[in-house]
Amino acid sequence: MKEITSNEVAVKLAEKENLHIIDVREADEVAQGKIPGSLNIPLGLLEFRMHELDKSVEYTIVCHSGGRSGMAIQMLESHGYKVVNMTGGMLAWEGAIE
Template sequence: MSVKEISIEELKQKLEQEDAIQLVDVREDEEVAEGMIPEAIHIRMGDIPEKLDAFDQTQEYYIICRSGKRSENVCYYLEDQGYQATNVVGGMLAWTGETKPKL
């Protein structure tokens, strides 16, 4: 079984075209401090199980990390829990768009 995937280019198009997409950055605090995509919310990978109430089973979630491996694992977990999740291939290493510091 594989998870759904989206490229950085496809993600950029979605961010430009859609009002609100559910983008979740699962990197650690020190990684996010270097900058994250402005539309993203930050929930560390290790915190996902206890934060499942922040997710809505009717929404599609796009999961991003540094390179795409941790986000892929989170996608498998979320799908096992009944949520719709798509992995952002290449992660923040491939992101060339705007970032903001996490406050």
């Protein structure tokens, strides 16, 4: 599984790199704050919303601590998507939230 740290994500965002971040937490968790520009697709709905994603794009997957994002990674990779797991999830995130 390909991984990226929360600090590496923050640097890429600061450098205006075009990141595609999917937050797989539940809506009530996301309401407490998410990485600016991230798309919320709760893990339980991911299988049904995969068709919204582009297989030519790499997605950074985020959850609360890294467990659910790992499950999302396995599911998406098995369907041919390019994905990377943000280690530590939102617990490790020190950047801005919206």
